[in-house]
Amino acid sequence: MAADVMMRAVAENLWPEARGWLAMRGVGDVETLRHIDQAVSIEAEAGAIRAMTAVWFRRALAEDANAVLKIRDFVDRFGAERGSRTHNTVSGSTVGTLVQSGTIGTFHYNAAAAPPDPALWMPAAETTAVALGGRHDRPYVERDADAELDALVRGGGLVLVTGEPLTGRTTTAWAALHRLADHQVCVPPPGTDLRTLPERIRDRGGRCVLWLDDLERHLGDGGLDATLLARLTTMGVLVLATMTDTAYDEHRFGTSAHARLLLSHARVVELSREWSDAEWRRLRQHDDPHLNAVRLFTSLSITEYLAVAPELWAEWQWARRPSGRPRGHLLVRAAIDLARCGLRRLLPLELLREAHEAYGEDLDGSFEDALEWAVRPRLGLTGLLTEGKRGWGAFASLTAEAERDGATPPVPYAVWELALAHNRGAVQPRLRKELRARADAGEAEAAYRLGCLDGDEALLRTAADAGHVGAAGELGRLLADRGETREAEAYLEAAAEAGDARAATLLGMLLRDRARRWLHRAVVNEDARDLEAAEHLADLHLGAGEIDEAHYWYLEVVHTGSPRAAGSYGLLHRIWQQEDIARVWFDRAFDGGDRRYRDAYGDIMTVSQAESQLRVEYEEAEPGTQGVHATHLGAFLDNQGRPDEARAHYEEGFRLGDPYGAFRLARLLEKEGRPQDAATWMRKAADAGHPGARKALEDGADTVEG
Structure with missing residues (x-):
């Protein structure tokens, strides 16, 4: 049977894959599938899980004409013996259609035996909010309604927690349940026949709470009604339920008489999306990154924030798969990592673009598509990225979760460098702390970077001795500046051999100076010159x-x-x-x-040969170098006593980007007795960056040589 295959998937740790396969193909009711998922996550009894899956498969077959083919594919994919034909016969009355490996037929069970119990049973104190339908597992912050809710719970009967969507109804109700340490809780999936529940509770014994999250899903045939509620209340069973305001209004004052009658007996606790000052004060007492982060986002209520946070995290993690949204995942990761670097404010879009490219992954799709996916609101509230007037940033819960989650990869150094360039003051303290931790763990790259940041020679030496090329080059430069050239040469040579051009240059200079010193000693040696x-x-x-x-x-x-x-x-x-x-x-x-x-x-050129060569060099010069050649041709003509021709080439050289052309023209005008024109061109040369012109203007003299 398909239920057997499901149980095999659970037993062999294939449940996440099986659940994903079923969800992606739209098999059955998603909410009930989630209920089974919760049962697996809390390791409920195998019999309960199997009963729930059997109910789920039967409902899928009844509601979807294509479910048979989909479930057959499921059995073929996850069954132990694919393609084999299996026949099961059990005597008794007919229940309906089932699926088994290779054969779809009619399932019979012994009419004398009780049908399996699909509900979950567990001690109230061992439940979690997420297992009972809540959206997050953050520490519970006491609500103002808790005292009223506890008083109603102690009175028994039907206690109903209502509120707008995302007001924390389920979590608040769970907190009240969790405080009933001496009770067991019964959690039936939606659509379960509850009419035999009193007998089952009586057989189990002990004090019991019936948990009905989203009560409207348990009001159909065989669900909770006033008669069943009376029986349960007489037995001392508490029915703890939740409903949205809209659902409560629809059923309490709607056309269904049995729903109106049932809800007339409910004692209702209403929750508000907005938190009181007292609730905010209690929130601040919790040392939790998510609860601290929510205070930064006043556009969402606390309950909205806590509801959307796990959804965003799950979707972001899921998106990294090759078949998901890998570029979108990296874009959001870039925003998260920049926040982890200390850039907590909204950021320019171009910085996010550069950062997401810094991971070095070759991904399909455009940046614009990734951005559109990342900002799309989830649960009608917010996207993974948020947009403001001053830029973009990751939603705060993602950064908080990344900092809490030990499996989140460290921020790459390329992203640290971008963050540091954007705001050194905000990033450097965090970078120093990060580098210290990595260096203490033995990472040579971290020791090198921290050594450069703090000028710590000991760290540079540690990294260089561990084989880090950059550290060897940097340490060599420090030693050379301090005059310890012999020790510096060893480190510079190691860096130079690994391709550090700057280290090779400095090493060459040191060796040149050492060569000069020894050559001088050899030539002044009186005994053996x-x-x-x-x-x-x-x-x-x-x-x-x-x-x-x-x-x-x-x-x-x-x-x-x-x-x-x-x-x-x-x-x-x-x-x-x-x-x-x-x-x-x-x-x-x-x-x-x-x-x-x-x-x-060769032979020394004649004047005409020199002029011809200079003109060829000018005419054939590459773009960007013509200015220099024009100025040199002008200088040659100037030296040959041809000032009018020289003047034109000086002006051309300056126009093409050579400040020396303006400088030479200023000197020529001085010789011609035109000081005002000369001063104008000298100023142009200085403004263009010519050092001789700047010095001439500073000195106020005419002694600077060209």
Whole structure:
């Protein structure tokens, strides 16, 4: 039978999958399915669960013409022996149609035996609000109506809690039930025949409460009526029920005589959606993230907030499946994580877009579709994301639950960085606390980031010694700045080999300086002077732009006949624009086998050749670089005594983005005796960022060289 298959799913922990399969295909009554789900969650007796499922399957077959095929698919999917044919025969009167693995037929049971009891039975003190139909499992906050409700409960009979939707009727009624520690509670699913209930209560013995959440679902044939209520009241059974205001009005003053008669005997406690000052004070006494978060949202009542919170959390978790709303899930996660970083106010939409992309997942669907899904109101109240005049944010309960739930993944560092850039003051204290916890747990990345944040060398050393590349580079820089270059080199080399370009640069500079120091020692050693060291030392000075020092050391070595030294010395003369002397030294180097500068420069260009090359470079320059080439052509023409042509190229260079063009033009105008025009162009150059122009304006002098 299908009920047997259901019980097998429960026994083998396949119930969540089975329930999801049935719900997605619309099999049977969803509310009753939820009731079975509650029975499974509290580990009710197997007989009770089986009886409830049998009732549920029978109702599904009676109400849906396609239910037979759907249930057959269910049996085929979850049955132990798929495709086999099974026949069950039990003597007795016919009850109706059933489903079993491979065969659909008529179910008979012994008429002398009592039908199975579909109700749940449990001690009142062991019940939970969620198990009895409540929407949340947060700590209960006492309501002003509790005292009145307790007094009515002690009087027995039918006690009814009413109110608008989402006023907390079920939770408040459950709290009163939970205080009846010496009672057992009977929870029948909707549609259960209650007429034999008195006998069952008598057989069980003890004090009993009949729980009827949403009483209107228990008023049909075989349900609660005035006669049954009288029998139960005589037995001392309390009937504790709930109804919405609309349902109460419909049945108390409607056309059904038996409902009007029944409800006329009810003693009613009305709940308001709005909380009193006393209830708010009691709320503040609870140290619970959800109850604290609700105070931030005055647009919803407390009961509305607590009702929608678990729905939002469940849907958000469900959406992460590939077949769900994975991009929407990530968008909401980004808002939650940014709030966990300390950004509790509404955020710009662009920040949410960047943050949800920072997780690095390749997802289908558009950002706009994900946003539309996330903001759609649930229960007619709010979306997972809320929108305000100043931006967007995750609904507060989601952030509170994420912070409470130990399974929520930590916030990725990429999201922390976005949050830090948005509001350092709000985020940095939380980030420091987060990094400290992760570093203490042995995470090298956290130690590195905290070390950078606080300038803590010990943390950087811990991370670097654990193999963290960034920490090695940062520690190397700190040591180098402090002059501890030998120790710095080891860390910088580790970082450089792993691809840290900045560490490689600094390491090269340190090694260059160390090389300079040792080369200098080699060349000044009176006992064993090495002139090759002088040549390399001169090269280092020349590369650093230290022309005089380079000249000094080249003079020390060129007399040795070194072709390489001759070529370098020629380059030095070319820098001084002593072209004829440079050519002599280049020839010496070339004839000695050093082809570096002869091959690179060839014969010295004539003036016309130089002008032609400069014009070609200007005309063929890439976009964005033309300004520099225009200015250089102007400078060449200026040096050749052609100021009118130079002026036009200076202006063109500045127009194309080179501040040096304006600076050169200012100098040209000064030479022509036009100080006011020169000052105007000097100001343009300074405003465009040319350092020489800024210094000239600061000094008020005309001595700055171009």
